[in-house]
Amino acid sequence: MNFWFVQTINGISYGMLLFLLAAGLSLVFGLMNIINLAHGSYYMLGTYIGITVYRYSKNFVLAVVGAAIALAILGVLMQRFILRRLYGNHLGQVLLTFGFVFIIADISLLVWGGYAQNMPTPSLFRGATTIGGITFPTYRLLVIGVGLLVALFLWWFQKGTKIGVAVRAAVDDEEMSQAIGLNVPLTTTAVFGISTALAALGGVMGGPFIGAYPGVDVEALLLALVVVIIGGLGSLRGAFVGSILVGLLDNFGKALFPELSLFTIFAPMAIILAIRPNGLFGRAL
Amino acid sequence: MKPLKAATTLVFFVLLAILPIFLSSYYVGLMILMLIFGIFAMSLDILMGYGGLPSLGHAACFGVAAYTSGFLALNGVHNFWLEATAGLILSLVVGVIFGFLVLRTRGVYFLMITLALSQVLWGIAFKWTSVTHGDDGLSGIPRPDLVVIQLDLSNTTVYYYFALFFFIIAMVAMWLVVQSPFGLTLKGVRDSETRMRTLGYNAWIYKYVAFLIAGFFASVAGILSVYYHGYVGPGDLHIITSAKVLLMVILGGAGTLIGPIVGAFGIVLFENFISGYTERWLLLLGLIYVLVIIFAPRGIYPPIKERIYKWLTS
Numbered sequence: 277m278n279f280w281f282v283q284t285i286n287g288i289s290y291g292m293l294l295f296l297l298a299a300g301l302s303l304v305f306g307l308m309n310i311i312n313l314a315h316g317s318y319y320m321l322g323t324y325i326g327i328t329v330y331r332y333s334k335n336f337v338l339a340v341v342g343a344a345i346a347l348a349i350l351g352v353l354m355q356r357f358i359l360r361r362l363y364g365n366h367l368g369q370v371l372l373t374f375g376f377v378f379i380i381a382d383i384s385l386l387v388w389g390g391y392a393q394n395m396p397t398p399s400l401f402r403g404a405t406t407i408g409g410i411t412f413p414t415y416r417l418l419v420i421g422v423g424l425l426v427a428l429f430l431w432w433f434q435k436g437t438k439i440g441v442a443v444r445a446a447v448d449d450e451e452m453s454q455a456i457g458l459n460v461p462l463t464t465t466a467v468f469g470i471s472t473a474l475a476a477l478g479g480v481m482g483g484p485f486i487g488a489y490p491g492v493d494v495e496a497l498l499l500a501l502v503v504v505i506i507g508g509l510g511s512l513r514g515a516f517v518g519s520i521l522v523g524l525l526d527n528f529g530k531a532l533f534p535e536l537s538l539f540t541i542f543a544p545m546a547i548i549l550a551i552r553p554n555g556l557f558g559r560a561l
Numbered sequence: 562m563k564p565l566k567a568a569t570t571l572v573f574f575v576l577l578a579i580l581p582i583f584l585s586s587y588y589v590g591l592m593i594l595m596l597i598f599g600i601f602a603m604s605l606d607i608l609m610g611y612g613g614l615p616s617l618g619h620a621a622c623f624g625v626a627a628y629t630s631g632f633l634a635l636n637g638v639h640n641f642w643l644e645a646t647a648g649l650i651l652s653l654v655v656g657v658i659f660g661f662l663v664l665r666t667r668g669v670y671f672l673m674i675t676l677a678l679s680q681v682l683w684g685i686a687f688k689w690t691s692v693t694h695g696d697d698g699l700s701g702i703p704r705p706d707l708v709v710i711q712l713d714l715s716n717t718t719v720y721y722y723f724a725l726f727f728f729i730i731a732m733v734a735m736w737l738v739v740q741s742p743f744g745l746t747l748k749g750v751r752d753s754e755t756r757m758r759t760l761g762y763n764a765w766i767y768k769y770v771a772f773l774i775a776g777f778f779a780s781v782a783g784i785l786s787v788y789y790h791g792y793v794g795p796g797d798l799h800i801i802t803s804a805k806v807l808l809m810v811i812l813g814g815a816g817t818l819i820g821p822i823v824g825a826f827g828i829v830l831f832e833n834f835i836s837g838y839t840e841r842w843l844l845l846l847g848l849i850y851v852l853v854i855i856f857a858p859r860g861i862y863p864p865i866k867e868r869i870y871k872w873l874t875s
Contacts, residue, residue, distance in 0.1 A: 372850065
């Protein structure tokens with residue numbers, strides 16, 4: 277019994293990390309129609325920066341905030357000066373963002389070397405918590421908490437704030453939004469910055485159990501794509517449900533059928549896509 | 562324009578045929594890779610440039626054919642034609658099945674489902690160690706035994722002409738496909754599927770056949786690759802390989818057959834030359850992608866082509 281509870285918690289906490297990663301990817305695609313294949317690279321870069329900040333400051337919060345801010349700045353610069361030129365050119369975006377995958381991978385290798393690096397678990401959240409007679413790793417519970425908070429924040433941001441309304445208006449009709457005085461370019465740039473900051477947040481939160489190593493960028497990108505495919509592009513709810521689904525599938529797949537671990541993610545995805553080509557919550561393109 | 566096109570193509574083929582005479586075997590080997598990736602990139606362009614279906618899993622057919630032929634060659638079959646046919650057939654079977662799944666989607670979803678399906682195959686290659694030897698891959702695959710013709714294919718230059726033979730056949734065949742009524746209808750479906758459907762065309766069938774044709778020629782490239790390297794591994798099915806060929810097409814210019822060749826030749830050359838000079842070749846490759854797309858959003862070849870046409874007609 278204990279096995280199932282702990283594995284479920286592990287699966288959900290992994291799912292929450294995936295949500296941090298996939299929410300930004302989904303948002304950027306759904307709202308701005310941009311395919312960003314460098315999203316996994318932002319995740320990796322964020323993790324490396326977080327680990328480095330932690331090494332010098334020994335402060336977990338500072339590591340999280342520092343990585344998120346650094347990646348937000350990078351994202352804003354990239355969107356403002358480069359991606360904006362390729363509006364609507366999907367193939368161009370693929371080439372461009374893959375170019376960034378290569379550049380970020382090589383610079384990371386140069387700066388941080390080829391060894392896997394982990395973040396120490398912050399001392400406050402080490403060890404285990406017992407709830408109702410069942411013991412859970414405390415840090416996993418923290419990850420779930422952060423994931424839920426971010427999900428709530430994003431939901432509120434989209435539905436309840438003026439910027440969120442502006443974003444949705446800009447997606448539906450860019451020209452009309454401009455005409456009634458909304459600053460569309462600024463809005464899209466801000467959303468892009470939020471998405472890269474979220475990827476970094478996911479990276480640092482995952483630091484204690486996933487860490488950063490060469491190749492984690494492509495792995496993270498693949499998982500984020502699977503989540504977004506299952507959930508449906510552009511849907512926050514889809515990203516949330518898809519993340520938890522993939523987190524559980526991956527966790528139980530690895531625990532129960534270690535030799536089939538890749539199938540337990542990709543096979544359900546192929547089936548879902550065959551039945552619902554736009555994902556569970558996606559709009560028709 | 563037609564005679565000019567034919568003349569340039571002929572000059573191109575003649576150049577490819579005589580160049581190896583002046584080159585050392587290292588460069589001949591490099592040219593073999595250029596030919597292999599040339600076929601691979603052109604095949605993807607049938608799907609992408611002419612069918613409007615960008616695939617990020619095109620390594621699937623390449624890898625399946627390579628694994629099948631390599632496996633048979635290592636396990637007692639000493640007949641190239643048998644091994645290659647088996648590779649083509651198995652890869653066709655994969656295409657037939659995948660085609661049903663992927664063609665339910667379009668655009669970005671197509672990009673992603675092709676990626677995911679090819680990763681499933683990568684997973685099989687990685688895990689099914691009794692057949693694929695897992696991460697190590699199949700190595701020590703001998704150069705093909707053509708049975709009916711005696712050719713010493715272990716000689717790099719001879720293998721080059723062997724590959725060139727298939728390159729020319731593949732290029733001409735693909736050119737015939739895109740010029741045919743089938744190819745023109747496919748372009749029509751790419752530009753406006755609803756309009757073509759209204760005109761009575763079954764758009765799905767055209768896309769499905771394009772998917773199979775693209776897979777077929779990717780398999781040809783895979784088979785040439787496995788015998789050249791004497792090796793096939795999970796990397797041949799990985800997203801990195803799929804992405805590489807996709808980038809070749811975009812870099813050269815999708816929607817022309819010359820564009821992918823330009824992209825493939827360029828990237829193979831660049832990777833080999835630069836990696837000899839600096840360890841930071843990945844960084845430089847990334848920078849080139851970024852710069853090309855900023856200054857030539859449609860790829861390298863289309864603007865050059867237009868300039869030549871303008872110059873000729875003025």
